[in-house]
Amino acid sequence: MNLNSGDTAWMLSATALVMLMTPGVGLFYGGLVRKKNVISIISLSFIAYALVSVQWVLLGYSLSFGPDIMGFIGNLNYLGLREVGLENSDLTMPELAFVMFQLTFAAITLAILTSGVAERGRLSSFIIFGVLWTTFIYDPLAHWVWGGGWSARLGALDFAGGTVVHISSGFSALALSIVIGRRSGFGEYDMEPHNIPMTLAGLALLWFGWFGFNAGSALAANSLASNALLVTNTAAASGALGWLFASWLRAKPSSTGMASGAVAGLVAITPAAGYVDPIASIIIGVVAGLLCYRAMLFRLQRGLDESLDAWAIHGIGGLWGSIATGIFANSSVNGYSGLLYGNLEQFSVQVIAAGAAMIYAFTATLVLAKIIDVIVKLRVREEEEYVGLDISQHGEEAYA
Amino acid sequence: MNLNSGDTAWMLSATALVMLMTPGVGLFYGGLVRKKNVISIISLSFIAYALVSVQWVLLGYSLSFGPDIMGFIGNLNYLGLREVGLENSDLTMPELAFVMFQLTFAAITLAILTSGVAERGRLSSFIIFGVLWTTFIYDPLAHWVWGGGWSARLGALDFAGGTVVHISSGFSALALSIVIGRRSGFGEYDMEPHNIPMTLAGLALLWFGWFGFNAGSALAANSLASNALLVTNTAAASGALGWLFASWLRAKPSSTGMASGAVAGLVAITPAAGYVDPIASIIIGVVAGLLCYRAMLFRLQRGLDESLDAWAIHGIGGLWGSIATGIFANSSVNGYSGLLYGNLEQFSVQVIAAGAAMIYAFTATLVLAKIIDVIVKLRVREEEEYVGLDISQHGEEAYA
Amino acid sequence: MNLNSGDTAWMLSATALVMLMTPGVGLFYGGLVRKKNVISIISLSFIAYALVSVQWVLLGYSLSFGPDIMGFIGNLNYLGLREVGLENSDLTMPELAFVMFQLTFAAITLAILTSGVAERGRLSSFIIFGVLWTTFIYDPLAHWVWGGGWSARLGALDFAGGTVVHISSGFSALALSIVIGRRSGFGEYDMEPHNIPMTLAGLALLWFGWFGFNAGSALAANSLASNALLVTNTAAASGALGWLFASWLRAKPSSTGMASGAVAGLVAITPAAGYVDPIASIIIGVVAGLLCYRAMLFRLQRGLDESLDAWAIHGIGGLWGSIATGIFANSSVNGYSGLLYGNLEQFSVQVIAAGAAMIYAFTATLVLAKIIDVIVKLRVREEEEYVGLDISQHGEEAYA
Amino acid sequence: MKKIEAIIRPERLDQVKEELERAAFKSMTITEVKGRGEQKGITLQFRGQRMTVDLLPKIKVEIVVEDERVDTVVKTIMKAARTGRIGDGKIFIIPVEHAIRIRTGESGNHAI
């Protein structure tokens, strides 16, 4: 296809928007941790971004989007972006723009799962873990869905990464948190968020950037992108209101709940954004708010210290969104229809694809984390955890 | 018309930019309140955004842009975005992009007027108020000016919302603050801003987002948008410098004054951005800075507790901008000319349109707020106000 | 050439992105200073932006891009943007969009050099200095490189401002810091950053905005812009990792080091972004991280109080980037080749252009700063410095 | 010498400072604290249930004075800090055996 300057313009902007989501995750998480760990958690997001930025150019793009090997992974043709022309026949934009757009997705996925090691993960071990995780877990998953892998061939729909980004990071965070163990003091005393306005500022960046994430996934400045933009916003709003009102039934409605609900709505609409209409997006968002709220309560009941709720919000929200795509897909939007319009097959395919992503991400992360833990220890020493990771990992204090 | 991918690309980006302004308002306000109310005021912005996001899709777009009823409001044809095609013959972008762009305007308008209930408004009452206000006050005003209502037919110019967004939110905030009453302690002891860097960060997001607000209102990526972008920036800069130097004559020049001046300049150029040239924008900005500064002093003299100066900045700035459009409109920019170029009629029309918006917004808000206050009480109880809204409305503390 | 809506769309977005970098600098610096000076340093960025916004429209654009006078500066043809049409035959976008895009570059350059007066500069003197500096130092430098001046004619490459923005601000900051002298207490006791998360938030805005800075400098939404986007990101990531690991050899790896490294990478790739390939960008970034880290250590050894390291990061990073362009330029990217591909001439030209910018910026700033210091004093009084600039210059306290 | 430790409402600090100044007491040290008294803070209603906000923000004002001036300081603070409602705070008097001015090394009553 020919290059289209409008499509390219939008993809450049969308890429910038998605990039900003990673520090958005950092700030969102940063506000939720204790004061002694805020530098650590924000830095982990940046470091995740930096590591993946380099890995993607050298290796990751090839593994994800290189010519298919057995439906599972791409080959090494594009190593170091060799043979990646500045233009690609399938796209209306330069291929490097596509490479870069996809890079931001790979990066934020790793950033999201820092939730699982929050306030106790060793910096050096996380660096090693991160590079391996993005290579062995993210890259194959991206290949399955977007790179021509088995999931794509099966006909699974994932518009902007419900499985690849959210199920994968959410369930990986859960696995990671199980391997690394609970924070010392968890369940014994309160670990209050140290700076809620920071979390809300993070939410602002996330919501903003998500427009690039979902509407950018149309890979063009067209009707589909416009639909994605609108439903993304509505789902976020509905998720925020859903969690707000649901939590209001039990206690005062917290702003962190509202924020979590908004993210839940954004997560859930991610796979669906190019397939569902605005009314469906309201339902998807509200259900995401309620469901992820329940998931969080469930996690707390079970004493699981997946500390910043990547599992409850991204994992469960992504699961719901992937399935919801199979329910609400409306052929008038993009030619695909879901259960609601009588297409049971799409629904089944969605369940299979989501389930496979979930199982792969969880299991592979469990194994990878365990191996790394045995070799270099994932967790800081007790006294390092006590004084906080900012001092013990970075030699800094956040606030003077 | 045909879809233009460049125009669409810009509108997608512009929409994202405007979206970010709402949390920008939240942070701007958040820095100005006391520590015990910061979560409340930031959350109000997000909640305003979420409420309007849903209302707009279900109802608001139809009331604003649906086929005209007597010049006053749109009909219900577009309820739930029924019959809103993905493409629209008047636009060079998908209509859903236009719907979403306009949504962000409706949302921020409600966020701005949270100034009037700052540090004392009940969350639940504000939710009810907000939904009704956007339906009965914003939607008609948007219809008057942009939806083919009487004001548009009269020939009033409002490029990006001087009347619809700023006069309406500013004067509504004033009405609201009168109904709800002063904060307890107002005038007795100082209520210092608790975090000025937060306010300055909010300013950054506002200034940034305003480029989408004004240059996006060209609805295309063209010369008009470029002119709007440039004059928006110049007016903001001039407003900042105007307020800075004016306040310097009385005391040390505060950063909050500089920030307020920048917003005043942005507000004032809003209706004018597609009609005036760069030199005019400097004048509009400087005058906005001086005028809104005086308005703030006047408000304080009068003991009015319109706490975060939505009235002084958005109300008076918007009034000035609407009139200034009638003065400085230069036909070389967009075919319209103002008083300066001998067109008294345009000037008169501007005064009428601005006056009508002011009166409608103020009066209707006064009535609506009073009714809601009688039924569910707009204000929290005294002891809730004393401990702060963060704890009493959200059960949270901002900083640990 | 004809207007292209896609190119225009991208330039409007890119301009907004670059605008956000200036408050990004403010926050980056704001986190690094002591609590008593945070309002001052953030405000200086905004004020720099506001001053240049007005100056650029009235005078600066003409001096930079007006018809050439002796290769040194533009003439006054475009004063007040007179004769600047809405369209320009060389561009595929409206000329006002180009004017505004360039404005954001001029503005941030002045903001960067506030590092040299941090925590001790008089507000009023800085305002005078700023207006003169941008007129006599920035505008000529921009003309040399981009306005058809001698450097351009010589064939020097500077894609997005390595010399104009970074060498110039970095070495000017150094000169300024020498004239104004060290902060009282410098070297005697620790002056710890007061809010590192603020610095990291600033980094987020910088990294994000830099996409507009570099990819926008393609002046079109095309392959070149896409290449610039990708290499910008990779260099930033590599710079962050480079500094992180280098500093890890000596001590715990600080987040401020990581952040500084990212900026160093961004600075270094700036002149090169349109000429080098992704692999080269990794090298450029890593070297930038190492080099600027060394430069910072050197500065500290020498007891130089160029307080926020504009010199070490922007000055040295810009120098490295300009030279690296002459080394790594790859003709497959944009038709130019560097030393690595046997083109010694390009390398020499780069050295000359960078050297000239460095010498001009340093010397002219030294003279200008000295003159202003003699006349109006650049520095606040000792007791004003002791209580902090927030109170003494703005009459405000950052946090209550 | 005594140290007067007054726990007051934050919104009364300016008034306390002013009144003390008028009474010629300039020196003081203040600390942001949180506290609760007998009433255990402030009780809010939420769906018929009570919820108590204890640990409200307070300001601790510390003033070291000669014994004979203690009374004046106490009275001055009481006048300025009193609103008549629960939460007005308390004043404690603590003995100080010695005071030294770091700058000059002066000690005793000269130092305060």
Place this chain on the structure above:
Amino acid sequence: MKKIEAIIRPERLDQVKEELERAAFKSMTITEVKGRGEQKGITLQFRGQRMTVDLLPKIKVEIVVEDERVDTVVKTIMKAARTGRIGDGKIFIIPVEHAIRIRTGESGNHAI
């Protein structure tokens, strides 16, 4: 009257508050402080070298009580604040000569 000044671990504050409440001591003032004891904080290893983090965050709890209740308060705090590891903190007892309730002007034991 005595002032009991207890420097405790921040993570134990809730427990200390609760136990004191159960023992009918509601009034208190708390301050965020930093401190170090004999062990000079916590020692970390970094490439074989030792690095000490002194000045760890602590909470200072101040409670003024009648002389005869000092013991109960001390015991209660000790019970609630103790983890058995270095850093548990200290309690200091300081004489208070006088206490005044600002709201009512009551003084002495009635005021605390």
Place this chain on the structure above:
Amino acid sequence: MKKIEAIIRPERLDQVKEELERAAFKSMTITEVKGRGEQKGITLQFRGQRMTVDLLPKIKVEIVVEDERVDTVVKTIMKAARTGRIGDGKIFIIPVEHAIRIRTGESGNHAI
């Protein structure tokens, strides 16, 4: 036992800590406070008018020691905190009747 309460310049804290450590005093508690002394803070000029910044940031250092070591501590602090300019701060000595180590329950001089 005495409590030494020193109000010092924040920028001198590191030096004070160091000197105390050299003199074998490791334990201390520090609090961020604001204060003013006789000079009422710092006076700035603004267009011919004077404007006073009172309540400058200070650090309160609290050290409880046996009676006989008070002098050493005071001298050490004075040496380290002194710049010779107004605002150097003050030291107050307050009686402590009792000290208890929470971890062990030890009390008296053993506990400090």
